[in-house]
Amino acid sequence: MRDILRTVRRRLTHDDPSTDGGTITEQRPSPGATQRVRDRLGDRFGSDFVESLPFWLPTFLLMGLFVYGAIIWNLLISLTDYQGFVQPDYTNLDLEMYAQAFTDSSVVSASVNTFLLLIAFTLATLAVGLGLAILVDRHIRFENTFRTIYLLPMSLSFVVTAQFWLWMYNFNNGVVNILLGVVGLGPVDWLGNQSVVLWAVVFALMWQFSGYAMVVYLAGLRAIPTEHYEAAKVDGASTLKMYWRVIVPQLKGSTISASVVLMVFALKAFDFLYSLVSGYRPPAGSDILATKMVREAYSNLNWAYGSAIAIMLFAMALSIIGPYLVYQFRRGNL
Amino acid sequence: MPRKTYSELTRRRFVTAGTVAAALGVAGCSGDGGDGDGGDGGDGGDGGDGTEAATVEVLHGWTGGDGAEAGEALVAAFEEESDVTLEFNAIGGGGNENLDAVVANRLSNNDPPGSFANWPGKNLQRYTGALGSVDDVWEEEGFADSHIQEAVDLHQQDGTFRAVPLGSHRLNNLFWNVEVVEEAGVDPSSITDMSAMVDALDAVATETNAVPMTHAMSGTWTTTQLWAAVMLGTEGVDAYTNFIEGSPDRAAVKSAFESTAEILENYISDDAASLDLTGSNNNIINGDAAFIHQGNWAAGAYGNAEGFEYEADWGAKAFPGTENMYTLHFDSFLYPGDNPTPEASKEWLRFVGSEAAQTAFNPPKGSIPTRTDVDLSEFNDYLQDAAADFEEAEHRPPTLQHGLAVVRETMNALNDVIADEFTGPYNVEAATDGFVDAVSN
Numbered sequence: 049m050r051d052i053l054r055t056v057r058r059r060l061t062h063d064d065p066s067t068d069g070g071t072i073t074e075q076r077p078s079p080g081a082t083q084r085v086r087d088r089l090g091d092r093f094g095s096d097f098v099e100s101l102p103f104w105l106p107t108f109l110l111m112g113l114f115v116y117g118a119i120i121w122n123l124l125i126s127l128t129d130y131q132g133f134v135q136p137d138y139t140n141l142d143l144e145m146y147a148q149a150f151t152d153s154s155v156v157s158a159s160v161n162t163f164l165l166l167i168a169f170t171l172a173t174l175a176v177g178l179g180l181a182i183l184v185d186r187h188i189r190f191e192n193t194f195r196t197i198y199l200l201p202m203s204l205s206f207v208v209t210a211q212f213w214l215w216m217y218n219f220n221n222g223v224v225n226i227l228l229g230v231v232g233l234g235p236v237d238w239l240g241n242q243s244v245v246l247w248a249v250v251f252a253l254m255w256q257f258s259g260y261a262m263v264v265y266l267a268g269l270r271a272i273p274t275e276h277y278e279a280a281k282v283d284g285a286s287t288l289k290m291y292w293r294v295i296v297p298q299l300k301g302s303t304i305s306a307s308v309v310l311m312v313f314a315l316k317a318f319d320f321l322y323s324l325v326s327g328y329r330p331p332a333g334s335d336i337l338a339t340k341m342v343r344e345a346y347s348n349l350n351w352a353y354g355s356a357i358a359i360m361l362f363a364m365a366l367s368i369i370g371p372y373l374v375y376q377f378r379r380g381n382l
Numbered sequence: 383m384p385r386k387t388y389s390e391l392t393r394r395r396f397v398t399a400g401t402v403a404a405a406l407g408v409a410g411c412s413g414d415g416g417d418g419d420g421g422d423g424g425d426g427g428d429g430g431d432g433t434e435a436a437t438v439e440v441l442h443g444w445t446g447g448d449g450a451e452a453g454e455a456l457v458a459a460f461e462e463e464s465d466v467t468l469e470f471n472a473i474g475g476g477g478n479e480n481l482d483a484v485v486a487n488r489l490s491n492n493d494p495p496g497s498f499a500n501w502p503g504k505n506l507q508r509y510t511g512a513l514g515s516v517d518d519v520w521e522e523e524g525f526a527d528s529h530i531q532e533a534v535d536l537h538q539q540d541g542t543f544r545a546v547p548l549g550s551h552r553l554n555n556l557f558w559n560v561e562v563v564e565e566a567g568v569d570p571s572s573i574t575d576m577s578a579m580v581d582a583l584d585a586v587a588t589e590t591n592a593v594p595m596t597h598a599m600s601g602t603w604t605t606t607q608l609w610a611a612v613m614l615g616t617e618g619v620d621a622y623t624n625f626i627e628g629s630p631d632r633a634a635v636k637s638a639f640e641s642t643a644e645i646l647e648n649y650i651s652d653d654a655a656s657l658d659l660t661g662s663n664n665n666i667i668n669g670d671a672a673f674i675h676q677g678n679w680a681a682g683a684y685g686n687a688e689g690f691e692y693e694a695d696w697g698a699k700a701f702p703g704t705e706n707m708y709t710l711h712f713d714s715f716l717y718p719g720d721n722p723t724p725e726a727s728k729e730w731l732r733f734v735g736s737e738a739a740q741t742a743f744n745p746p747k748g749s750i751p752t753r754t755d756v757d758l759s760e761f762n763d764y765l766q767d768a769a770a771d772f773e774e775a776e777h778r779p780p781t782l783q784h785g786l787a788v789v790r791e792t793m794n795a796l797n798d799v800i801a802d803e804f805t806g807p808y809n810v811e812a813a814t815d816g817f818v819d820a821v822s823n
Contacts, residue, residue, distance in 0.1 A: 132508065132509075132510055132511065132512075133489050133490055133509060133510065133511045133512035134510070134511045154798060154802070214656075217656070218653070218656065219652060219653030219655075219656055220652075220653050235652070237652070237653065237655050237656065238656075239600075239655065239656045240599065240653070240654070240655020240656050240805070240806070241655070241806075242805065325600060325601065327479055327601060328479055329601065329602060329797065329801060331600070331655075331656075332602075332801040332802065332805045335801075343794070346479070346482060346483040346486055347479070347482070347790065347794050348790065348791045348794055349486060349508060349790075350791075351490075
């Protein structure tokens with residue numbers, strides 16, 4: 049350890065021994081066992097490996113234990129039959145819980161709902177975010193004010209927005225039904241009608257996150273040189289055509305990074321649904337894997353089954369993050 | 383400088399690894415989302431060596447309204463009786479879901495509280511392996527003689543007492559707003575079967591602007607308990623008992639669903655699906671609805687409403703067809719095994735089953751004592767009537783929705799069926815199959 053610290057100190061003070069070896073040679077210890085290990089590690093991972101250890105190792109170990117350790121433990125529990133308050137038996141591991149999940153109609157419908165929510169929410173939020181970003185980018189007056197207004201819902205907690213929308217979706221005196229009533233559309237039971245409720249939830253989440261998509265797109269738009277706009281104009285493109293053919297195609301990077309964040313948020317819609325009904329059972333027709341998982345674990349104490357659903361959810365999150373990382377790595381951004 | 387390039391490449395690889403780690407971290411959070419932290423919950427006192435200066439930690443879910451007031455009265459009464467320091471920790475939210483989750487976490491982490499509020503009966507099976515014996519408390523205090531037989535039976539698991547009851551609510555109630563039913567020309571006391579009930583609802587629908595029956599369907603539990611009341615009222619105690627014991631008669635289950643569907647299809651409000659219990663009770667208090675089926679915690683809400691008096695403004699009777707029954711519910715305290723404070727916890731449980739505790743807690747809570755020897759002068763008129771029915775009832779079937787009749791997993795399965803098939807449109811066949819499957823052994 050002292051070796052490492054000395055190396056660190058040496059690096060921090062830019063006291064590089066290689067240029068001025070005279071006095072340093074005395075301090076240099078004979079290549080003992082530690083030194084040999086260091087050398088070997090250095091050969092394998094590069095010369096900075098040992099020197100940089102103090103900077104990344106503590107975080108690496110903590111992350112490893114509390115995130116990856118927990119995931120692996122969760123995986124292990126999902127292979128047992130752990131239930132109730134009798135300690136799990138780790139000697140008999142099998143995939144029974146996963147087999148059960150694939151034939152459980154409520155898990156299947158929760159998965160379908162999770163996918164619908166994920167896709168509808170992400171697409172709708174990107175579309176609205178892009179629209180807002182283009183409007184704000186048209187050099188309107190009070191541009192900053194509008195940007196803040198659109199971004200504000202994003203800063204609110206799910207608990208708050210769920211309560212907002214619970215009131216706004218109220219059948220008798222909710223603002224949504226009152227507005228619909230003005231144009232002569234009959235009141236809709238937004239949260240009670242099984243075929244509508246999921247889309248009502250998607251809409252509420254879109255309201256909350258489109259501000260975020262707008263900010264990402266706005267940054268993308270600002271990065272496009274004005275020459276592109278001017279060239280399109282000179283060539284006689286209409287505003288619509290200019291955006292559709294010239295500007296929007298250049299926003300691919302923004303779209304990809306915003307959609308990854310949004311999709312991961314969609315998988316975490318548990319908070320919103322929980323706050324909506326203040327319970328683990330969301331309105332009929334809007335059950336997603338996250339709520340199903342918590343119900344199995346805490347209402348039924350089926351720890352193993354709940355863990356299996358958690359692992360499935362984790363796999364879904366990985367399948368979203370994975371391709372993104374590969375994409376970024378190929379582009380050399382990692 | 384080939385060496386430098388090499389090291390940069392390596393650094394890039396580290397950054398890659400780090401970013402993968404961070405990204406997985408984000409994903410990992412979503413995977414574990416919502417499993418809460420379960421509360422660190424104090425250290426539950428240090429040892430139960432004698433009652434002096436001992437501490438007992440008790441978890442409960444009474445965070446607001448009647449419950450909080452009743453809890454305060456209970457704490458005050460305990461402090462008068464005992465030297466044990468009481469840590470009376472409320473864990474609210476989501477009905478009792480958060481309390482259950484915290485208790486589940488603490489029991490599985492071998493960090494049990496001294497005692498916690500929950501339902502006895504079949505619900506005790508949820509805690510198999512985690513509960514200790516309180517046979518000595520029941521024996522020393524003679525609780526078995528002072529309580530009704532059903533309480534004695536339902537607080538045991540495999541012949542061992544695991545809990546002590548504090549109070550009881552009645553489930554098979556029909557409440558009404560007097561003004562509305564008078565306007566409709568209905569005499570509620572004559573409603574003693576389901577067809578009279580439907581006629582009365584019909585009269586309200588045609589004669590008044592009020593909703594005939596207010597029903598809060600933002601949760602599924604209200605519908606499950608309504609179905610149980612209809613089942614008792616139309617099919618009788620035997621059919622109900624067969625159902626909860628795992629040998630249901632499909633025809634009886636279906637018939638109860640048909641009667642329930644008839645009410646829900648025709649006589650509840652348009653906004654029922656997003657209505658919660660508070661809103662539903664307000665419909666009765668404000669005269670926007672005529673009837674409601676609820677546990678008699680609803681009576682607590684009416685009693686607290688300003689200028690809304692029992693018998694003058696609101697009335698109560700047994701749910702049609704269940705006049706000789708009292709559908710039992712218990713608020714009880716369970717005793718975890720491996721208890722951090724065995725002596726102090728048992729002192730608490732001795733108190734819970736005593737007359738002092740039950741007369742302090744039950745009047746503000748709107749429930750009645752589970753003892754049969756309590757002086758009822760402190761209780762209001764409604765509760766005195768309820769207590770009289772409690773003692774005189776011919777049958778005391780256990781509640782389906784509140785833990786006594788079936789194990790928790792079955793109860794959740796029944797609610798899944800309601801959520802999937804019976805929240806409108808009302809699919810009687812599918813719901814019947816679901817219920818029969820859920821309870822069948």
